[in-house]
Amino acid sequence: MFSNIKIKVYFQPIISIKDKKIFAFEALVRGFDKKNNLITPDILLEKAKKDKVIEEFDNYIRQKAIRKFKNYYDEDENLLLFLNFESSVIEKSEKYNFNLDFVKEVERLNINKKNIVLEIKEDTISNIKALNTFCKKHKDLGFIIAIDDFGTGYSSFDRLAIIQPDIVKIDRSLISNIENNYINSSILKSIVDISNKIGALTLAEGVETKEEILTCMKNHIEIYQGFYFEKAIDEIKKETKESLLNKINIIGLEYKDAVKKHMKTKQAILRRMKHLTKDVVKTISFEQNFHLEKLELVLKENNNIEAIYLIDYNLGNQINDTLINNIQNRFYKASKHNDDHNLKEYYYITKESKTKEFLSQKYISKATGSMCRTYSKTIKINQNRFILCFDILTD
Numbered sequence: 001m002f003s004n005i006k007i008k009v010y011f012q013p014i015i016s017i018k019d020k021k022i023f024a025f026e027a028l029v030r031g032f033d034k035k036n037n038l039i040t041p042d043i044l045l046e047k048a049k050k051d052k053v054i055e056e057f058d059n060y061i062r063q064k065a066i067r068k069f070k071n072y073y074d075e076d077e078n079l080l081l082f083l084n085f086e087s088s089v090i091e092k093s094e095k096y097n098f099n100l101d102f103v104k105e106v107e108r109l110n111i112n113k114k115n116i117v118l119e120i121k122e123d124t125i126s127n128i129k130a131l132n133t134f135c136k137k138h139k140d141l142g143f144i145i146a147i148d149d150f151g152t153g154y155s156s157f158d159r160l161a162i163i164q165p166d167i168v169k170i171d172r173s174l175i176s177n178i179e180n181n182y183i184n185s186s187i188l189k190s191i192v193d194i195s196n197k198i199g200a201l202t203l204a205e206g207v208e209t210k211e212e213i214l215t216c217m218k219n220h221i222e223i224y225q226g227f228y229f230e231k232a233i234d235e236i237k238k239e240t241k242e243s244l245l246n247k248i249n250i251i252g253l254e255y256k257d258a259v260k261k262h263m264k265t266k267q268a269i270l271r272r273m274k275h276l277t278k279d280v281v282k283t284i285s286f287e288q289n290f291h292l293e294k295l296e297l298v299l300k301e302n303n304n305i306e307a308i309y310l311i312d313y314n315l316g317n318q319i320n321d322t323l324i325n326n327i328q329n330r331f332y333k334a335s336k337h338n339d340d341h342n343l344k345e346y347y348y349i350t351k352e353s354k355t356k357e358f359l360s361q362k363y364i365s366k367a368t369g370s371m372c373r374t375y376s377k378t379i380k381i382n383q384n385r386f387i388l389c390f391d392i393l394t395d
Helices: 041-050 054-075 087-091 100-108 128-141 157-163 182-197 210-218 238-284 292-301 345-352
Strands: 006-016 021-032 080-085 116-120 144-150 167-170 201-205 223-225 305-312 357-359 371-381 384-393
Touching: 006 054, 006 238, 021 041, 021 054, 021 223, 021 238, 041 054, 054 080, 054 087, 054 100, 080 087, 080 144, 087 128, 116 128, 128 144, 128 157, 144 157, 144 201, 157 182, 167 182, 182 201, 201 210, 210 238, 238 292, 238 357, 238 371, 238 384, 292 305, 345 357, 345 371, 345 384
Parallel strands: 021 080, 080 116, 116 144, 144 167, 167 201, 201 223
Antiparallel strands: 006 021, 006 223, 305 384, 357 371, 371 384
16 A cells, blocks of 8 residues: 555553453554565555545555454453544545444454444544444444543543444543642543442553552552553464463552552541541530630641531531631632531431431542541540541541
């Protein structure tokens, strides 16, 4: 197709840590000139577009990848192959049938269509009708649909409803350094949550460090692809598989250790807060009167406590104005006496739980922008029940 350029297809392994195995390969194109110098995929695609052969080139790569995949498929019929589709091909698919050769090749080689994943960069496609038609047509044929690079560009959750993908590949831009980026971690949680609700697997793209993978595992990502495990290579040898299994085992052990550490940290917080709650009850209760002003002393003596407030157990209304150390957000106003907390987790979960206490997930405080957890506990003062709440600063 291109004179003086050798076209090759490389495979990058996609890993299932839970199943301890190679889950799939993604087919990636590489070009080489006469001196065997690498020609990047971007340059190849630009040349194909310039020469107005992008549809033919795209289809040629898919057929080449399928033929290469056949050998691996014969060894393991559970393996999947991820194939990329250029956006222009999808947008023209209503008028042309460039993809028919690729379908015929899958059938000719007797590969089950459910083992072929078609990757779509939905944010680059403006023709929604063509996108919907393409996805429905190929799903009906038995292929698996994946959204590529989700979370970047113009990706949006409404496209998930249109495409109804089987797999959502989360873009490297969200994954990079995610262990230190709480905002991206929160976005990741939302993507995983909605993907689970529509029955789609989530895949973390471009993972490069153990820390990124461990954070993704914490957020229930199921499959992984990236340089930490392996780059795109010409052949998946026995040594490659052994190296991957070793890396999977290392990650698995570190994840177990991280879970144990997290559980110990949570238990330590609960023990500390139970003791503080007892001290607070003794401090503020005296005969028939509440000495709520003494909570200010508790706040001063505990630098890790950002705020303290008390809620009526039965009504859900706040008893006092929130005592808070420092409000830095000028738009934020702390809750006040008689504010309603009925729909807050720390109120209704505390009431319903057997232990009559609750410790929230980490969140960013609206008051200070610091990382916090809320701890709440049912207490009894003068035969009346209340729910005492602490906003705790965390690392």
